[in-house]
Amino acid sequence: MTTVVVIGAGVVGLSAALALQARGLTVTVIDRSGPAAGASAGNAGAFAFTDILPLASPGILRKAPRWLLDPLGPLSVPPAYALQIAPWMFRFWRACSPRAVAASTTAQTALMDLSKAELEPFLAATGTAHMLAKRGNLQVYEGPDEFRASLPGWQARTDHGIEFQHMTPGEMADVQPGLAPRFTHGTFTPGWYSIADPKLYTEALATRFRANGGTLRIADAAAITPTDTGATLAFTDGTTLDACRIVVAAGAFSHRLARTLGEKIPLETERGYNTTLPADAFDIRTQITFGGHGFVVSRLSTGIRVGGAVELGGLSLPPNYKRADSMLRKAQTFLPGLNPQGGTQWMGFRPSLPDSLPAIGRAKATPNVIYAFGHGHLGLTQSAGTARLIADLVTGATPALDLSPFSPQRFQGFA
Template sequence: MTNHANPEVVVIGAGIIGVTAALALQKQGLRTCILDREGVACATSRGNAGAFAFAEVEPLASPGIMRKAPGWLLDPLGPLSLRPGHAARMLPWLLHFWRATSPARHEAAIAAQAGLMDLSRRALDDLIAQVAGEPLIRREGQLQVYEGRARFEASLPSWEQRRRHGIRFDLLESPGALAEIQPGLSPRFTHAGFTPDWINTVDPAAWTQHLARAFTEAGGRIEIAEVREVRPAQDGVALTTPAGTIRAGHVVVAAGAWSHQIARMLGHRIPLDTERGYNTTFPQASFDLRTHLTFSDHGFVVSRIGEGLRVGGAVELGGLRLPPNYRRADILVRKAAEFLQGLDPRGGTRWMGFRPSLPDSLPVIGRAPGADRVIYAFGHGHLGLTQSAGTAQLVAALVARREPGISLAPFHPQRFDRRRSPGSMQG
């Protein structure tokens, strides 16, 4: 690290969670530094779909999914797949996932997710104003489409969940109603739900970089460094990098899919794995996309990125080491060309990102057990961009030892340890 006074807070990770948290800490008057192995938005925050998906409160682990999962997992190109080379490593994660599908845990996860979504939505409004970010925001809603009445009616419980948590939407039951919002859809899509308050960023990498500039222009530092050790020290935390030791009053671990490796330095085994997501970005739009499109039963979305389009999604449980299977991206593009009249499937750039995923679809947000000056903030799955501003406010409250505004018990780092009682998981 360059020769400056030791920071009051070091944030590990320059993705959307880390950068937004650093901004919130800086706003609180704390001298803050971000460390990252590569730089701002160089991993998952670079290539996601750009959606602030506040309507998505239902976790992947839901009652009944275990009956569907075997068929999905055995299809290497399906919406949910498990790479054979990673299957043995996934067993503990899958066991926790199975436990999270119980009706009681499912309902509790929805309530926790909805609370974090509500906080994040309000925090995003404040953040946009703080950084003059409105030019990077699109407010065009989201259309979630279904093939036929049976598929649509099967989705109604999830829409009712949204209604109970105050999310506005309109249900559409004819191709003509869909066409009024999005012309050019294949007539196979007959029903939909439209969420008018859904918003996107024009480009998730540009949004993260915009926040990073606001941070550095206000005196924050971002440095390229690999963290090799984290340990509690007198009145703070010590971090070891190739350049030496850094001492800070607090450390925030926001390293996305690599966060569990840092948690292990402190003796914690958190069942974090990756939902590997694939997409293809077209620099110019050959289809007039007017809203964010979600093809629920096919596991992918289409969004506007800059002047172009991004087609991406699916969930591949495959860890950090296996090479990408870009056939998954290709099949999504083929489907998009079939579903969107006139879409030209040529000339796109393929990408894969590592979504940091916990079995119950909730992130870890809280103090590291036994090291209360280390704050964990990771595991947001495909909702990192969505929940970044809310998570940042929670991190800032934890560092300042203020009441966070929502209960952090559902996000406790040790919630997967069956030896711990729920009553002990506070703060």
């Protein structure tokens, strides 16, 4: 019998698999398409440890009506999906109350702290430390009103001891030359790290996992059944695999497996879009966040990536690459020297829960199945911390932080 099966070969699943190997366990990773085939391939490459504020917040509620009027704006819901996502949106709205936001921020901060503490030892242990860069992040604002609206969030970071510096246009130009003059204010956070390229990093984790003796199998997991000695994983081709423990880290598809265990977890997908331009498209010196427009521009070892936004459109609707085109046009306006030619477009599924926190914990039906999904925009950021927690749960160690805010059962009664 395989000791542990991890379902999902994205950055969270492979990080967990490596952490389990480090505890001396035999691990098999299952993925329907292979390493870095989903959101782990196309994210912005940031370890956003200072991004402690949940997406579900009063600020988003204030912006949402304006954004939703623009079908290519920072937040959209395709009409064909509006009815299906209504229950999730109701829970998102409830999570935007001040009390809920305070609780989510506390939990998010704890997971960020753990993930930051675990990251560099994890990179060293997996031979990937050379892929880490510490360029920081520059958040830019169009005018004093937008800047003032951001200040409560920066106060929350101050309360946690996060380092940042508000900047004048001249100071911003020293950090990142070439910004359009429309950006009158900025805030630089040096504690924002980057990876050379998220796809190459995840593939490197897969290579290390195999080198450690792990098995990576391409197969489509269909259902999980508890057994007296663990759990059985059934595949769409009719075969099965027995394991002592199963870790579900299948990203936006994870809730389908949870349903086979009788759990209805409100996992949705924030469909993200980007365009990756050639490396000489612009002199990017730090990741730039255009928060009022919902996207970032970042430098990777493989090019310049322009991407972000949130399209709540599920797993089945065809991509709308006009959203990537729109962000690229804006980026060219915001960075007048940007060359928009020669780019490659991408769309991926970010697995998200209504309160902006992941599900990390045991299945209700059996303690032998453990969930690790729903990280939203922060899968890469929180991957090393989540891996530590999964290794603790599988081996029976006391988890490194209180997992009650991340309980998969916190959405009991979801229909």
